[in-house]
Amino acid sequence: MTAASPPEILRAPLVVEFPFTRSLGPVQSAFLTGLREGTVLGVKTSDGKVMVPPVEYDPVTAEEIRELVEVGATGTVTTWAWNDRPRSQQPLDTPFAWVLVRLDGADTDLLHALDAPGPDAVRTGMRVRVRWAAERTGAITDIACFEPYDGPAGGEAVPHDGDFADAVTGIVAEARLDYVYSPGRAQTAYIAALSERRTVGERCPSCHKVYVPPRGACPTCGVATTDRVEVGPAGTVTTYCIVNIKAKNLDIEVPYVYAHIALDGAGLALHGRIGGIPYDQVRMGLRVEPVWTEGGRHPDHYRPTGEPDADYDAYKELI
């Protein structure tokens, strides 16, 4: 047992990217297809209000609403906020105003960006018009932004059948978020020890079980685990399965054996691949040891030590 002197806390970039594919209903499809065609559509509620951007259900009555209307591509700013330092994925890369715009003929507001020379050029009540994106695909970004406009106001909303050739029926909502992940004290110690080809766990001060990998807490006692304990290197296969399906991007021949391995001194089993023995000869109780590859940050697999098998009673609590 060693005192838990904290190594330098590990940190690493973690990028989460997800391209959600989303279906559009009839109203959203008409609206986004309309943007592609340079037409702004809204939807009319039963009490005659025009919602832009359109919603599929009346926010007051929850009635389904499908009556499409065309509104102007010009409108009035109802509130705004000056964004001096645009963030990377926002509509403009030069300073701009966020605006809520009430398009001519609409009774609700659309959120978008306004291209203006500076905050002094923006005010609530100012007139603006849509600046269309050069390439349009049927997405809210088909509106590149709004721009100041001093021409005449558009008229009333007029009925529109919402029919367009080749309607857009879905969008792909791309997102990327960047994180710097830190695993915290206990897992940092575990990972740091692996770099020296050692496996460390932590002992619960209450029930004395040794957790590996340690996460800093004993789930039975709900207290912090503190005493660092080196376990292994050898261990016992407590249970296993034979994998017959090759995973994408995984350079391991099937079938192979994936096992739970209770390292000597550990209070629970961790998992790893078993090698160096035909897959159909792996068994519960098999004694194994880790095999490291050059530069590997964790054991590549475990192989038989050649010792006699462990007695079932010696590991049955760890299955």
Next chain:
Amino acid sequence: MARYAREVAVVAFAQSDHLRRTDELSEVEMVMPVLHQVLAATGLKAGEIGFTCSGSSDYLAGRAFSFTMTLDGVGAWPPISESHVEMDGAWALYEAWVKIQTGEADTALVYSYGKSSPGSVRDVLTRQLDPYYVAPLWPDAVALAALQAQALIDAGEADEAALAAVGARSRDAAVANPHAQLRGPVPQGDYQVRPLRTGDCPPIGDGAAAVVLAAGDLARRLCERPAWITGIDHRIEAHSLGLRDLTDSPSTRLAAEHAGVFEAPVDTAELHAPFSSQEVVLRKALGLTDEVSVNPSGGALAANPMMAAGLIRIGEAAARIHRGASRRAVAHATSGPCLQQNLVAVLEGDAR
């Protein structure tokens, strides 16, 4: 007390110090101390808790099912009755309160936590917006709050000086709060998104909080002066910002009506207003007069750990009742852009 089937009180509250970064702590390492504090305050052991409920967000952690990372801290083996909300812990408290009302539990442990430091929380929060019309534009949390602030200014309900005063008063109050992240005078700073300056915006930080709820006589045994939840309700507004009057918060007002806020005066209000302008909106919605002590803890402008700051408002209000500094308090929690969702609770101490 006749409003609900059972009397339920907050009997203990604890929170971490709220810090800009906590790289040395995993989620469970951050949460465990506050869990231990509330259990110690009540004398309850982990295994004696009837129901456990937590609030947190995968988008802050950048990983799926991130709440499972903290279950080790609540003694989840042997199996316990447990649940989670992907929201502020105030909503976890609501679920726990319902669980006690149904009679399925007599005590509940509620906790929540957020580590904003691994990611860029301004960008992360854009992922809760309408994915069709809004999220592709990436309007960050400060930008949306700034639109609301400008609407208030246009309506003549605030000006930049009044907003600055809200921030200054909050951080002055936070001097007495050892857990707060920003305490005392803080420069009002440059515009983040005009009209909001740095001083109008909450600090970004990591933190955790925990509360124990108990029913009836058990609450009286566990706590000298329980903070009875005599009313609690939560409401939501239309998702689209363009459908809403940003200068008002009808959902807060409605929740307050259902929670009985207006039936008698309150002496304390803990409001979850991450932006100075939002305090203006909430004061109006709740009809708070100058006699009410608003955010004596410093509020979210002094510490705003995501997913915990709302639960902390309930905890701070309860703690004030525990120590006899308040008789009847209102606590408010919010989630989503521009006060999208709002929870209101009334907490009362026994007369003495």
